[in-house]
Amino acid sequence: MRIRPSDLFAQRTWGTVDINRLVRLIAISRKYEFEDFRDWSWNLLHKHITGNPGELLPRCGWQHLERLLNLCYDCQQPQLAQHIEKEWIDRIQTSGVGASCAALEAALDTAERSSYLRHFHGRAYYAYLKAVGAFQPGPALKIGETMGQAGISLSSFNDQRKLRLVQGFWSLVQLRLRLIAAPEIDPNPSCSHHTGECAPGWNGWWKETTEGIKTPSCDPSEFLQEIEKRLPRSGSLFVSNRAARAIYVYCSATLRARVQQMSSTFLDNIADHFMIPP
Numbered sequence: 001m002r003i004r005p006s007d008l009f010a011q012r013t014w015g016t017v018d019i020n021r022l023v024r025l026i027a028i029s030r031k032y033e034f035e036d037f038r039d040w041s042w043n044l045l046h047k048h049i050t051g052n053p054g055e056l057l058p059r060c061g062w063q064h065l066e067r068l069l070n071l072c073y074d075c076q077q078p079q080l081a082q083h084i085e086k087e088w089i090d091r092i093q094t095s096g097v098g099a100s101c102a103a104l105e106a107a108l109d110t111a112e113r114s115s116y117l118r119h120f121h122g123r124a125y126y127a128y129l130k131a132v133g134a135f136q137p138g139p140a141l142k143i144g145e146t147m148g149q150a151g152i153s154l155s156s157f158n159d160q161r162k163l164r165l166v167q168g169f170w171s172l173v174q175l176r177l178r179l180i181a182a183p184e185i186d187p188n189p190s191c192s193h194h195t196g197e198c199a200p201g202w203n204g205w206w207k208e209t210t211e212g213i214k215t216p217s218c219d220p221s222e223f224l225q226e227i228e229k230r231l232p233r234s235g236s237l238f239v240s241n242r243a244a245r246a247i248y249v250y251c252s253a254t255l256r257a258r259v260q261q262m263s264s265t266f267l268d269n270i271a272d273h274f275m276i277p278p
């Protein structure tokens with residue numbers, strides 16, 4: 001690889017930078033242990049990529065993006081890796097049908113060849129399901145029909161991808177259906193009201209809250225977020241729609257934390273739904 005001073009100078013601004021050349025510089029300087037050169041290149045990449053959100057892919061192309069993402073993991077650049085993955089997932093989730101499908105296929109190719117990208121692998125499938133409207137509220141959840149309407153046939157996926165997509169969708173729908181009922185309350189020996197009030201109060205609060213959502217999402221993550229929004233920030237949960245007195249949940253803080261945790265850890269476990277091997 002030949003490079004002139006003017007080529008290096010051109011890498012400093014977004015208007016003239018050649019991202020793929022910068023990535024090659026990192027790979028070479030890493031191989032021959034030119035640490036200053038390597039660090040200079042990483043710093044520039046950080047600046048360009050984080051300073052121009054959504055612009056990386058048009059500059060880079062899928063093949064080079066895969067190389068860059070793997071290099072980020074090899075060189076312990078987790079922040080940049082997260083940024084690139086987010087842009088990639090956004091591309092799958094918010095583009096038109098054709099672009100979304102191309103972004104998914106490139107993501108699956110990349111993830112299947114990598115030992116680092118299990119989480120990204122699961123998120124890519126999930127983003128695609130959202131992109132084709134598989135979780136839109138409606139009378140029935142029919143993924144084949146939804147994809148067909150969007151001009152996509154499951155036959156464009158190989159058998160393994162088809163299986164993962166359908167399995168993931170089924171698993172997420174099962175999770176969403178389980179959320180119709182309140183998550184089971186854990187025992188709490190230190191609470192003397194647990195069986196008589198906390199348990200029925202919690203079940204009642206959940207029922208009243210979820211039934212109060214006008215158009216509940218079929219996406220378990222969005223549904224959990226809707227419930228989380230309705231949690232009072234402080235004080236006890238209670239059910240008021242009884243002829244007798246309200247039922248209070250004495251363990252409200254624990255249950256509030258549990259819903260928040262379910263919501264925040266949903267994406268952490270997304271690869272499990274799509275049977276991505278560890």
Ligand SMILES: [Zn+2]
Nearest residue numbers: 191194198251
């Ligand atoms: Zn209790």
